[in-house]
Amino acid sequence: MSNQLTVLIPCKDESLNILPCIESAQSIADEILVADSGSTDGTLEMVSERGGCRVIEREYVNSADFKNWAIPQASHPWVLILDADERITKHLAAEIRQTLANPDKNIDGYWIGRQNHFIGHRIKHCGWNRDGVIRLFRRDDVRYQERWVHAKMEIAPERVARLKETMLHYTTWSTDDYCEKLNRYANWSVTNYVAEGRQPSAVAIFLSAPLRFLQLYLFRGGFLDGIPGFQVCMYSAFYSFMKQAKLWEVSHGRLESGAEPRQAVYSAE
Template identity: 55%
Template sequence: MNSAPSGRRPLTVIVPCKNERRNIRACIASFAEIADEILIADSGSTDGTLQIVRDIGGCRIIEREYVHSGDFKNWAMQHASHDWVLIVDADERVTPELAREIRAVLSGPDRADGYWIYRENYFMGHRVRFSGWQSDRCLRLFRRSCGRYVGDTDHAEVSISTGRVGRLRHRLRHYSYWSYDAFFQKFNRYTSWQAQVWHAAGRRPNYWRMLFTVPTRFLWLYIVRLGFLDGYVGLQICTLSAFYSFMKRARLWELTSGLPQPDPETSSASPGPLRSDPGRCAA
């Protein structure tokens, strides 16, 4: 952790995490030289993540239960010592080029209160250049006095009250998924939560949208957004993205129209124990 040089606005880097043993050391090392404070916001790690953080040193740890991304990050921001914050997920890396650009922004004229940062995405270790991911961006560098996450899902985004928002040129490296087990763990959470938000807002499933969402989404990403240029990786990402769009709607249908499975063990008409027939069971 560094002290801000004279003329540079100090920066708190916040890392939300849970069970990130394989990521946390490299993540912290990627931004350590530009951080005046490192705040690790943990939501229940049990894999040794926090011990690694303590071994690294120079970090402050805060802990709380996770509800969803926006809620958790808004809570973590309240604990930052500085107005300027940079949010970095544990599976992301601040490249040297991005670090220099952030340092220059905080040392230069006060032109904006928040900055969009584009991401350089990887899928199971392979760089994704197209497939709709080429325009992936997040508002991660901002004044916490002006910014707050808005939205009740894991894809909540920051809103800057002053409207003064800029854009950084260099990208944040993002290692999205290393296995299908990890993918489907988040897939289930994201689709379930979005369906619950829609259901609470009174939204109803639409048959035609469910019917056409997979082919239209796939063709848009694979053809128009050039997913075919990403080869095997692009084929998988475009297919999974289309299925993701479908499953949000399918889970909404489940909430509005799905019937619960009967539980005969709690019914007053539960049948008695099965009776054996010695004659029929004889060898």
């Protein structure tokens, strides 16, 4: 009883993903907790119609803030965070059950690898094959650091282990959605940069994109994933450029006379 598991699913406007995500979690979860941040596309209606989930709602500030609010509301001492675009495989579910049947008292969290997909195509190279996240952890002992994006969990390295099995991650189903996501993440990254005192660099603006593309496409084998791999590498390179360009804009962008100064913090939307 003490090792029961809450699967926490943070979401907003995830009507394409939410039901398959819940279906994949139900075999392992003693509770499915859906934390919604203002869906308007029917996501919550789909969750309600399906049944079997507890729903909590709150305004979204950033990922770390939202998850740190939701984690303590889990009913059980172990939590698995599962984004709506992720799926638990039957092999991973079996490993999690085995792990929680007799958890190591010296371990507070577990890394889980991800099999990443782009528009439905599995990406096996270009760095995406090395992806892993800490998602299974003790509810009362682990929180995210306060950052706008790419926040890490505040947990001592010696208190973390790694599961062998992986989850599925369907990064995007359309290029339109992916471009919006990259722009949003670039904005949040710049907010982090400004808070850290990072200064814009002309060299970074010129070189970040081509160097990133070469790293992923040639040295990390992105070319082996065909057209989907080429697209992933190109988008990743453009994302690197956007972060540098937006950082430059904060301090050097010229505004129309009388306009309000640019802000370092971008909207969460």
